[in-house]
Amino acid sequence: MIISIKDAVEGMVLAENIYSSDGIPLLEKGAILKNIYIENLKKNDIKNICIENESFNKISVECMIKCAINKEAIIIAKKIIDKLPFSQDENIKEIIVIKEKIIDELLGEKEILKNILNIKTIDNHIFDHCVNVSVISVIIGKSLGYNKEELIRLGKGAMLHDIGKISIPLEILNKPGKLTKEEYEIVKKHTTFGYEILNKISGIDEELANISLSHHERYDGYGYPNNLKAGEIHEFSRIVAISDVYDALTSDRVYRNKIKNEEAVEYLFNMKWKQFDGNIVDKFIESVASYSIGRKVILNTGERGIVAEENKGVPTRPIVKINYDQYNNEIKKPYYIDLLENKSIIIENTFN
Incomplete structure (x- = not known):
């Protein structure tokens, strides 16, 4: 059955794997809960968990399904946000x-x-x-x-x-x-x-x-x-x-x-x-x-840099300060590329 993490107590047995919002495994099915595990789950912003229940019935099955779908939806949501310039x-x-x-x-x-x-x-x-x-x-x-x-x-x-x-x-x-x-x-x-x-x-x-x-x-x-x-x-x-x-x-x-x-x-x-x-x-x-100022970006040329200035009205084509060449070598004298003036050059990805 599914319960709130607030109601979790030591000794309960997990009925499903638990993942973080990034899809990272936190605890496996069958794990016996300890207080330190419960606190760690709370820190990872886990709201609900599925536990084994001796009176397993149709309602419990529905709870398990809900838990699995919820978990998958949150992972998908995190992935779409991560791939956006946002x-x-x-x-x-x-x-x-x-x-x-x-x-x-x-x-x-x-x-x-x-x-x-x-x-x-x-x-x-x-x-x-x-x-x-x-x-x-x-x-x-x-x-x-x-x-x-x-x-x-x-x-x-x-x-x-x-x-x-x-x-x-x-x-x-x-x-x-x-x-x-x-x-x-x-x-x-x-x-x-x-x-x-x-x-x-x-x-x-x-x-x-x-x-x-x-x-x-x-x-x-x-x-x-x-x-x-x-x-x-x-x-x-x-x-x-x-x-x-x-x-x-x-x-x-x-x-x-x-x-x-x-x-x-x-x-x-x-x-x-x-x-x-x-x-x-x-x-x-x-x-x-759009790409906020200071965002680290990779161009389709292989060059890397940071967004230095936005072009008003066209936020997808900012001015980029290039710090690394296409071979990932640091440039001693950085230069600027205005993507509004260089239509063949686009931002392919962002990085931390």
């Missing part, structure tokens, strides 16, 4: 805490738990994608000034945005080649399927179900399923649309390889006021894709 580093811990709250609330409803399990059974990549989209949406929502309750609602809806894909044939979802016109029309139905599924679940209101229905609507009216445009699309759905496309572009798929962060951001930037709400794209770039 200029507001001090907010990372808060985003993780909010993500835990979102997962806890979602898994508290049996019908949602069943559908999330169905997603994982069909395709783990869809589950990963849903977690990533939820995290990115929460970061954007925070930059828009949403309060905690609004962030949790946005994150819950984003987490469930692709739930309709459980109704799409697996051979179409995992097809490695280009979809036929008929197959694409079937895939597009995941929005209405998701809306219908969520409308039957208690605790999911119209506003959240609508995210599943409308996350493929586009600002210019050329989306689906209802060709909504601009303000006709709820702001939650406009946020999730951007998060959805960004994560899809920067993740490997069976039918194509991922593209670089910079390329994905430039695509979103070029689609402002066309496919996407321009104001939200700007907030996305500012909070998710």
Whole structure:
């Protein structure tokens, strides 16, 4: 059964492995708890643990499943945050805490738990994608000034945005080649399927179900399923649309390889006021894709340096002070590269 770490006592036996938010193993299944272990788990911000229970029953099985999904979701959330430039580093811990709250609330409803399990059974990549989209949406929502309750609602809806894909044939979802016109029309139905599924679940209101229905609507009216445009699309759905496309572009798929962060951001930037709400794209770039001054970066040329100055309005193309050449040799006289003037040079990665 799952219990709060606050209720853990010496002598209890772990029923599942425990991992840190970075995915590092802390204790193995079968370990007998000692007070020093419990204190260490608290220091690692572990909120709940699964323990063996002699009266093992269906409720305990559900608790174990919830625990496993929660653990996996937190690890995925940490990974997506780690790969983002993410200029507001001090907010990372808060985003993780909010993500835990979102997962806890979602898994508290049996019908949602069943559908999330169905997603994982069909395709783990869809589950990963849903977690990533939820995290990115929460970061954007925070930059828009949403309060905690609004962030949790946005994150819950984003987490469930692709739930309709459980109704799409697996051979179409995992097809490695280009979809036929008929197959694409079937895939597009995941929005209405998701809306219908969520409308039957208690605790999911119209506003959240609508995210599943409308996350493929586009600002210019050329989306689906209802060709909504601009303000006709709820702001939650406009946020999730951007998060959805960004994560899809920067993740490997069976039918194509991922593209670089910079390329994905430039695509979103070029689609402002066309496919996407321009104001939200700007907030996305500012909070998710920009490089803060002092950030250590690696260029596609192999050179390394730090962000010395931001280019106003184009935060993905700052001025970089180069300290190391392409062979990782320290440069005696550092020089500057303005990425706005050198379009062929991009930031490939960051380092500590």
